[in-house]
Amino acid sequence: MKTTFQKLTVFFTAVALPWGCSSNDNPAQPQQGLVEVMIVSNTFVPAEVTITSGNSVRWTNEDDVQMENDFHTVDSGTAENPTNIFTFTFSEKDATAQHTFNSAGTFPYYCRRHGETGKVIVQ
Ligand SMILES: [Cu+2]
Numbered sequence: 001m002k003t004t005f006q007k008l009t010v011f012f013t014a015v016a017l018p019w020g021c022s023s024n025d026n027p028a029q030p031q032q033g034l035v036e037v038m039i040v041s042n043t044f045v046p047a048e049v050t051i052t053s054g055n056s057v058r059w060t061n062e063d064d065v066q067m068e069n070d071f072h073t074v075d076s077g078t079a080e081n082p083t084n085i086f087t088f089t090f091s092e093k094d095a096t097a098q099h100t101f102n103s104a105g106t107f108p109y110y111c112r113r114h115g116e117t118g119k120v121i122v123q
Helices: 002-024
Strands: 034-040 043-045 048-051 056-061 072-077 082-090 096-100 105-110 117-122
Touching: 034 048, 048 056, 056 082, 082 096, 082 105
Parallel strands: 034 056, 048 117
Antiparallel strands: 034 043, 056 096, 072 082, 072 105, 105 117
């Protein structure tokens, strides 16, 4: 009886492991409320966020652009095809801007100064 129980324990541990891994890593799960994106070293972090329609993304510039007389932008669309839904310029550290996404879709954006890109997926 004890031997059977031990075999069952091993069996369930083995099958439960892949499920545990997948539930810890689910990038498609939409975020609610105000979702934060940082601009760090000319990179959007995270570069892709998934939110539910009606929620907002807030970008914060963490780069010390003021000292270098530089800036970042968050412009909707791509450098080849700007969509002019939103355009923000960040000319100092800790500057923020936010946009509320009220319709589903995939919204790429980019910095027209350096070319870094990001994406908001609205579900
Ligand atoms: Cu930039």
